[in-house]
Each structure stands twice: as C-alpha cells, then as structure tokens.
Amino acid sequence: MPSPTALESDYAAAAELLANADALLIGAGAGMGVDSGLPAFRGNHGFWTAYPAYQGQSFADIACPETFSVDPQLAWGFYGHRLNLYRQAAPHAGFAILRRWAEAMPHGYFVMTSNVDGHFHRARFPPERIYECHGSLHHLQCHEGCPDTWPADAVQVDIDPHTFRARSALPRCSCGGLARPNLLMFCDGGWLDTRYRAQQRRYRDWLETVQDRRLVAIELGAGTAIATVRHTCEYAAWRLIRLNPQDTEPPAGGLLLPVGALAGLTRLDAMLNQHPVFQSGNR
Ligand SMILES: [Zn+2]
DSSP, rough: OHHHHHHHHHHHHHHHHHHOOOOEEEEEEEHHHHHTTTTOOOHHHHHHHHGGTTTTHHHHSSHHHHHHHHOHHHHHHHHHHHHHHHHOOOOOOHHHHHHHHHHHHOEEEEEEEOOOSOHHHHHHOOGGGGEETTTTEOOOOOOOSSOOOEEEEEEEEEOTTOOBOOOOOOOEEEEEEEEEEEETTTTTTTOOOOHHHHHHHHHHHHHTTTTTTTTTEEEEEEESOOOHHHHHHHHOOSSEEEEETTTOOTTSSEEESSSSSHHHHHHHHHHHTOHHHHTTTOO
C-alpha cells in the first residue's frame, strides 16, 4: 500500500488528468459491481461464498453452454438467479458520478464493460456509448442455433433457494428450443455476437475520432484473469487511471488508486468539484 501522502498525491494527479482530459474511456470489471452488492466470483472460494449450493463445482463448470445441454435447470438456476439479482440491485452512486464527468468531456466518452449486469444502461448511459465485451444477461439467444437475439425483459425464472436450481418453466426460443443468455460463457463456440460486434464497431469509430486527443481512461475493478478491459484501456489511453484494491503497482505511464470503485470515484468527484478548470468547463 502507498503511504497516505503518496495516495493523496496520486488522487490529486488523477483529478488533474480528469480535469484536463478531452475524452473519457470508462473501463469496468467485476469490482465495479461489488459496491452495488453484486458478487465478483474471485476464485472458487469467492464463487462458493456467493453460491454455497455449487460447492465442488467451479464457475467455469457451470457457466458454459454444455451445462445448458446436460442440466438446463442448473444452468438456468445460476443465470436466472443472477438475472434476478441484477434487476434488484441498484447501480451505486459512482455510476452517476461517471456519467456527469463523461458528459462534460469536450470529445465525448465511451463505456467498455466486461460486466453482463446491464448496470450502465440502468444508470442511464446511452446504449450507443456502451460496449459490453462479454455480452449481456438481459438478452437471450436460442441454444439450438436460431440466429436471433432478443431482450430478456419478459423472463422470470423461479429459483429453489436451497439448491439454486430453476423450478419454473425455462426460457424458450420462438422455435420451441431452450434459450440461453446472449453472453460469452466458458468454452463457448455458440455465442451470437451480433450485438457485441455492433457495439465494438461504434466504440472503434469513436476511438478514431479521439486519436489525437487527451483520452483519459478510468478503469474500475477490472480483473487480470480475463484482462480484456485492462488491455483495451492500456492500449487506448493517453493516460490511464486504474482503481483496483487488488493491485500494488501502477500501470505503465498511469496511476494506480488501490481503492474500491465507489470510494475512489467519490473522493475524485469531491476534488474535481473544487477544480477551477473542471468547474468552469474552460478546457
Ligand atoms: Zn430457436
């Protein structure tokens, strides 16, 4: 951990970067959801803490298309529970802080998230500025191979609270086949990435427009196991601000605030509210 003085000076440097940024890339991983009360599934222990009924099975064992084939009640028990959880949890106050900063950027912003919880949509970020690199649990596709995806709004799965298995009828495609979430699972050759590709295209088009600008990326709770969000932020940013309590070393050319997303965003927001450049919009 950095000394309190070093941490203060890193906060000040991060606020200075944000105040002088032309454009903002928001990169979010599982740690972003923790402050909204969502589990992050860190390792088997983290997974079993969230889902004690799955003791002995790993996240990857359950979160794969094969489970939809061999034990659909288990697969939908897991994803149906998460869908209910994501609907019930409210995005924490850090989302609104980010949206306020983002809307003040002279050259706009983009959100890249590996979370499938739909919370940036819920926090009223415009859909055309969100890139969900692992898909979304709020959209479904056919498990039998039909080419369409559709919103999961009408889906209600009742879960047995002891076994975490689905005990109601399972979601179906219009062809009658089993439906599955339109997100990237482990060992997943069947993910329909139509939404993903459209989002990625919009992200890349925006990135082109800010090539010569001071693009600051703020990365929140992004993990190292599947480091897509980290790599994207590192690649795109003029300067990177990484918020992650699991990290000890700052990224190359960037800053590390080893704190949770909500705590870090709240502190930075208080500093920016005092900042003459950010306050006046005089950039
Ligand atoms: Zn179908």
